[in-house]
Every structure is written in structure tokens, then in C-alpha cells.
Amino acid sequence: MILGDVIERNAQCYADHPAVLFEGRSITHAEFYRRVKKLVNALAALGHRSQDRLAVLSRNCPEYLEVYGAASLGGFVGLGLNYRLSAKEQAGILVDAQPAVFFFEQEYAERAQELRQHLPGNVDFVCLDGAVAGALDYETLVAGGSEGALAFRAKEDDTVLLIYTSGTTGVPKGVMLGNEGQFEQARTQALSHAAAQTDRMLIVMPFYHIGGPTELLSYLVAGATIVLHRTFDAATILQSIQALRVTSAHLAPTMITMMLEVQEKTPYDLSSLHTVCYASAPMSVALSIRARAVFGPIFMQIYGMTEAGLGTTLLKHQHILEGTPAQTKRLASAGQAYLGTDLKILADDGSECAASEVGEVCMRSISVMQGYWQKPEATADAVKSGYLHTGDMGYLDEENFLFIVDRKKDMIISGGENIYSREVEEALLMHAAVSEVAVIGAPDEKWGESVAAIVVLRPGKQATADELSEHCRTLIAAYKRPKIVQFVEIMPRIPSTNKIDKRALRAPFWAGQGRQVS
Known part of the structure; x- marks a missing residue:
């Protein structure tokens, strides 16, 4: 199956159920599918073809999700461009990726014009939220798309997302994620979340980052509703949870800390919230204790990376504050491997480490990246015998709970x-x-x-x-x-x-x- 099958099935089974809630707008699953389908056909009418890259320079909005939907259904490749980067950094990514279409919001119209010089003249520029000189209007484009049969449909081995790494160790690399792999990842994560069609998942993580698409797909698999936020503000997020009866959320530990500061002073009704998934960084034991005291036993952790997809998870019932020493210690762990993820800890000589022995965390699953875009040598260096070498140092305990101790490059050697x-x-x-x-x-x-x-x-x-x-x-x-x-x-x-x-x-x-x- 492909991710596009999920969008189509939701329209058939949950037609009138909200797919996206955003700033007073409610978009049903039927409407979302119809608009995505029309977008695929509109892009085909412009001459674009399957596996063409669709770059997006925008904050979170429903149109962003529709572009990614077109990638999932029509076989395009979604490329979220980090709006915080400098023009030079963004240009470097665009030159590398060579998108066929450049979607942008009016907020970034000036930057889009600046970036135009780095792209071929046949690239279509599309403004997502109004008319801008030199660009197509998104609503006009979608309205003109055929409601007939799809011009083409994604295949399982298509690349669906191209996500650029942060480049902390060099030039950013485009991580190619496959359609089938992302579908299986979404289904596995939906199972670990116990995601239900009645859930309302709050997403505020930006969609140029892997966290946003991962949670979007995991809850779309269940036919649930996405409560989408454009940007993060602690008080606004808490108000949204209260007003819209949000059941689930995906947050970074820094966001949880800021929300705690507000909630401890001005309590909101968060009784509808049953799951908070934290990722992007480890949560300290101290923060875990503090957050549980305020929000309750609703936290679960995901450990993974853009290249690897889902690695491990520490489920809600495994966040034990009072128990045996081994149980309470595991609060600082990254949990156990997901179903379908083969996890190994390897020493420098390639041998597998014993329990509690520190080595490099390596993972193999269907959701591991297809490779780095146009960088076969970097791909070969990162993926060996199907295992992604994460660059994280860690160990497994006797029950295969993973403890991350550092990044390789963060190791400090003092006096040997x-x-x-x-x-x-x-x-x-x-x-x-x-x-x-x-x-x-x-x-x-x-x-x-x-x-x-x-x-x-x-x-x-x-x-x-x-x-x-x-x-x-x-x-x-x-x-x-x-x-x-x-x-x-x-x-x-x-x-x-x-x-x-x-x-x-x-x-x-x-x-x-x-x-x-x-």
C-alpha cells in the first residue's frame, strides 16, 4: 500500500469527519481527498510528472498538507524548506534538489523572488495564500484541476519526502524517504499510540522537520483529526487543547517545559489529553517527573532520526516513577525497538556489543531512508548491510531498553x-x-x-x-x-x-x- 491509499480510504469511510482543524477552518476527509486529487491533476496539466520535487516555503497550514498529500497520492516528492534558514542556505538546498514547483506563502514572497535566480526558468512558482506577481494563485490552480481519474498514481518504491538534514557536520544532505516505508512507519506508530479515528492530534512541529509529517501520517492512518497550529506559543497551545478537546499531541521537551511554566500559573482543562509524544531531544528525568505531576501519566517517547524513521519507543506504562531500580532507571532510556525495527549496538570493530556495553546505535527497518539525494558515497557510509549507523552512542540493558549516552562527536576524552x-x-x-x-x-x-x-x-x-x-x-x-x-x-x-x-x-x-x- 501507499500513503495515498490512506487519504482515499478516509474519504470513503469517514467522508464528513474533520481531517484538519486550523484557525477556525474545518476540512473534512472527503474535501481533503478531493483537493489533493485536483492538485495532482492540476500539476500534471502544467506538465509536471511523477517524482518531480515540490518545494514548500511556508509555516504550517492546510495547503502545506495538501502538497504533501499530492506527493503521497500522485508520486511527487514533497520538500519542506526551512523558513528559518538564510537565503544562501535555502538556495543551496534548492540548487541541490532542483524542484519543479516552488510553493510559498505571501510572508515569504520577497525571499521567493530572491531565490528565483537560483532556479531554472521553467520552475512554476505558486503562492499558497493569495495573488503575487510572477506566481500562480494556489486556489485558482486547485480549482482548475480535473476531478476525473488521477493523471498518475504513486508507486510503493517512489520517494515521497525529501527532508534536508540540519548540516551540523557539513553541507545539508537530502534524505529520501520512500512511500511504502513511510506507510509502514505510520501504521506501526499508530499502533504504538493506540491512535483511534476519534482522536484529535495536535501538531505544531514544522513540516520541514520529520516530526510533523510522521505524526500527521500516523493519525491519518487511523482516520483521525489533525489540529494544526501555525507556530508554537505555550498559552495558545494550552487554550487549543482545552477548547478543541485535543486528545493527543506531539511536542519537543523544550515545548513541554514552556507549557509547564504557563500551566503551573494558569491551569487549563487538559482532561481530554491522553497522549503526549515527545521527541526531537531526550527528556531529562527531572523534567519527566515534573511533567507527570502536572499532566499525568500520558507521556511516551519516540527515538529516531530522519534517516532511520522510527527506532525505539518508551510507552506510557513504561514511564515508572516508583518501582524497582531497573524500572525507574528506564525513565532515562529511549525505550525498546518498534515492531519491525532491528536494533544493534556495534563496537568500532563491527562486533555486536554485550548488554550495557556502549557502542554505536544501528537500526534496520523498512522505514530506513532510501539514501541521500545524489550522494551515493554518503549513503554507503551511513547504511551498511541494511543497517543505518546513527552516530549515536548507547547501550542496551538486559531487556533491550536503549540508553543513549551521547553523540559520537560529543564524547569528551579527559585524561584518557x-x-x-x-x-x-x-x-x-x-x-x-x-x-x-x-x-x-x-x-x-x-x-x-x-x-x-x-x-x-x-x-x-x-x-x-x-x-x-x-x-x-x-x-x-x-x-x-x-x-x-x-x-x-x-x-x-x-x-x-x-x-x-x-x-x-x-x-x-x-x-x-x-x-x-x-
Whole structure:
């Protein structure tokens, strides 16, 4: 099956049920399918063909979902362009991907015009929300599409999404995700979520990021309703959950933290909410405890990456605050492998690690990427014997719970000892005054590298560097405690993922050094 079959089936089985709720608009499953079908035929009438790339420069909106729907049904390739990137960065992606159509919102009309010079003259520019000079009007385009038979239909082995990585280690690479693989991934995740047709899933993650499409597809498989938000604002999200009786949500831990700050001061009725899936970054044990106290036992974790799809999940009933030491320790884990995911921990020599032995996390499943767009060497380096080598360091316990300890590039080697930054971060986050922390390696003449912690304090809280270092003494070994503690008001973040940009944090420490930790 393909993802387009899901869109068609929902129209047949749940025609009048809302597919998307967005800023007062309600779009039924029947209407969504009709518009997607007309869009496919309209693009075909313009001369575009299956596997042509459809680039989108927009914040979240129903039209964005329709473009991705056209990829799922008609065999096009959806390419979400990160609107936070500079024009130069966006141009680099477009030159690499060579889209046939460029969709954009009026908010980005000036940028779209700037990017036009980097694309061939036969690329169609389409404005999603009105008339703009030099561009087709989206509503006019869709209205002109035939309601007859599809001009062409997607195949199982088609690429359906082309998602560019953040490029923290170099030039961004386009990750090719297959239609059949994404369908199976959606079905597997729907099962783990216990997604139902009566659910209302709130999505605020941007659609240039894997999180948004993943949750969209997982709940469309169930015929549920997507409550779509254009941007994140903690109070607005809480109001939406209360007013629209949202049942499920997909949030990053940083979003959960901001929502907690609001909810603890001005409580909203969140009784309809039964599942919050967190991803994009690990949730600290301290935050897990705090969030459960406010929201209840509704949290589940997904660990994966754009290239790998779904890797592991820590289900709601596995978030145990009171139990055996092994059970409570697993609150800091990434859970167990999804059904259909083969997970291995490999040592540097390629051998499989024993339980509790740290190595590289490697995964194999139908949802693993087809490859990097036009980069066969990078693909071969990342996928070996069908296993994606994630670059994450971790270990499996006796019951195959996965614990992520660091990224390979984030490992700190001090005096010959390997120090995993996540362990130090967890210790610091257990301090009541700490809101966020990033641990990196700083140059040290004696030890090679020393542990440095960049800390954001909670509003109204205070702490000193000595106090935080002393706090760690009872939680981790002395050699792991941070020798350097710097306080900042806000962390630098990678625009595409909202993860803390450790590369930017390292730069001042390593400026002028003979080598650079990266």
C-alpha cells in the first residue's frame, strides 16, 4: 500500500469527519481527498510528472498538507524548506534538489523572488495564500484541476519526502524517504499510540522537520483529526487543547517545559489529553517527573532520526516513577525497538556489543531512508548491510531498553577517560534551579579536554558555578563534574530541529586551537 491509499480510504469511510482543524477552518476527509486529487491533476496539466520535487516555503497550514498529500497520492516528492534558514542556505538546498514547483506563502514572497535566480526558468512558482506577481494563485490552480481519474498514481518504491538534514557536520544532505516505508512507519506508530479515528492530534512541529509529517501520517492512518497550529506559543497551545478537546499531541521537551511554566500559573482543562509524544531531544528525568505531576501519566517517547524513521519507543506504562531500580532507571532510556525495527549496538570493530556495553546505535527497518539525494558515497557510509549507523552512542540493558549516552562527536576524552555529556547533563538538570544545560568538551592543557557546562537557570532561581559542581558530586564521578560553568539567558539552537547547537557553543572555546571538537 501507499500513503495515498490512506487519504482515499478516509474519504470513503469517514467522508464528513474533520481531517484538519486550523484557525477556525474545518476540512473534512472527503474535501481533503478531493483537493489533493485536483492538485495532482492540476500539476500534471502544467506538465509536471511523477517524482518531480515540490518545494514548500511556508509555516504550517492546510495547503502545506495538501502538497504533501499530492506527493503521497500522485508520486511527487514533497520538500519542506526551512523558513528559518538564510537565503544562501535555502538556495543551496534548492540548487541541490532542483524542484519543479516552488510553493510559498505571501510572508515569504520577497525571499521567493530572491531565490528565483537560483532556479531554472521553467520552475512554476505558486503562492499558497493569495495573488503575487510572477506566481500562480494556489486556489485558482486547485480549482482548475480535473476531478476525473488521477493523471498518475504513486508507486510503493517512489520517494515521497525529501527532508534536508540540519548540516551540523557539513553541507545539508537530502534524505529520501520512500512511500511504502513511510506507510509502514505510520501504521506501526499508530499502533504504538493506540491512535483511534476519534482522536484529535495536535501538531505544531514544522513540516520541514520529520516530526510533523510522521505524526500527521500516523493519525491519518487511523482516520483521525489533525489540529494544526501555525507556530508554537505555550498559552495558545494550552487554550487549543482545552477548547478543541485535543486528545493527543506531539511536542519537543523544550515545548513541554514552556507549557509547564504557563500551566503551573494558569491551569487549563487538559482532561481530554491522553497522549503526549515527545521527541526531537531526550527528556531529562527531572523534567519527566515534573511533567507527570502536572499532566499525568500520558507521556511516551519516540527515538529516531530522519534517516532511520522510527527506532525505539518508551510507552506510557513504561514511564515508572516508583518501582524497582531497573524500572525507574528506564525513565532515562529511549525505550525498546518498534515492531519491525532491528536494533544493534556495534563496537568500532563491527562486533555486536554485550548488554550495557556502549557502542554505536544501528537500526534496520523498512522505514530506513532510501539514501541521500545524489550522494551515493554518503549513503554507503551511513547504511551498511541494511543497517543505518546513527552516530549515536548507547547501550542496551538486559531487556533491550536503549540508553543513549551521547553523540559520537560529543564524547569528551579527559585524561584518557571517556565522558558522555548526557550523563553530566542529567545530573545538572536534577538541580532545582536549572532549566536547560548543554555539556561540551573544552580544551585543557593538562587533561586534553575538560567538561564545560552551559546553563540556563529557571526564572527567579539562582545558583553559582561552585554550587552546581558540588551538586554533581553525589550523582556522578568526580572526574565527570564540570570544571567550567557558564550561565546564559538563552541557548543557540539549530533552526531545523530546535535542538541546542553544541557546535556554536564549542566555537569560542576552540577558537585558535590546532584541532576542533565537532
